[in-house]
Amino acid sequence: MLRGSKVGLRARHEDDIPVLRAELYDDVVNASRAEGGPWRPITPGSKDPRLVGDEQNQANVPFSVVELEGGTLVGAANLWGIDNHNRSAHIGLGLLPACRGKGYGTDVVAVLCHYGFIVRGLQRLQIETLSDNTAMLRSAERNGFVREGVLRSSAWVMGEFLDEVLLGLLAQEWKPDSQG
Numbered sequence: 001m002l003r004g005s006k007v008g009l010r011a012r013h014e015d016d017i018p019v020l021r022a023e024l025y026d027d028v029v030n031a032s033r034a035e036g037g038p039w040r041p042i043t044p045g046s047k048d049p050r051l052v053g054d055e056q057n058q059a060n061v062p063f064s065v066v067e068l069e070g071g072t073l074v075g076a077a078n079l080w081g082i083d084n085h086n087r088s089a090h091i092g093l094g095l096l097p098a099c100r101g102k103g104y105g106t107d108v109v110a111v112l113c114h115y116g117f118i119v120r121g122l123q124r125l126q127i128e129t130l131s132d133n134t135a136m137l138r139s140a141e142r143n144g145f146v147r148e149g150v151l152r153s154s155a156w157v158m159g160e161f162l163d164e165v166l167l168g169l170l171a172q173e174w175k176p177d178s179q180g
Contacts, residue, residue, distance in 0.1 A: 002063075002115055004107035009063035009077055009115070016064045020076050023096045032158050033130060034094055058082065061115075065093070065108055074099040077108050079116055079125075087123040089116055093136075105139035110176070113143055117171045124170055130155060131163040145169045 001010040021042065025031045032039045059082045065075040075095035082089040093108045109127075116122045127145060129136040141147075145167040153161035 004111040006107045024094045106142045109139045109143045127167045140167045
């Protein structure tokens with residue numbers, strides 16, 4: 001398990017899947033804002049690619065996020081779009097509704113940076129998030145990510161186009177203790 005100050009990132013367990021599905025992906029609005037594609041229902045018991053790790057897909061590393069104290073599941077995180085040639089990847093995370101606003105997001109981003117830069121030897125990490133996702137923007141910036149641009153009207157979410165913010169962080173800019 002990778003450890004932060006509040007959370008740990010570990011492999012996805014079978015019993016995490018129903019909780020993550022019910023709390024993150026069955027919520028149409030939340031899933032629509034997070035996915036970058038249209039929401040669709042997933043048949044119970046099916047192998048939902050968003051939740052079930054694919055050992056053959058080396059470009060995506062899914063984690064379950066747990067509280068260090070007690071081991072309670074608080075969300076999901078992943079390093080995705082891993083490009084070993086250009087040594088870059090994207091960061092994604094989702095916290096269960098009851099676990100938001102507790103500083104877990106900032107800690108998750110910090111642990112994903114450690115994994116990307118130290119464990120994987122990447123040069124660049126990137127985050128794309130909706131421009132009104134203040135929690136993710138704050139978590140990214142507290143970890144040293146820089147706003148690199150706005151992708152105007154790039155996300156179709158629940159009947160309207162929304163802007164996305166592109167943030168980046170380079171290995172030489174990253175400071176492991178840069179959390180706010």
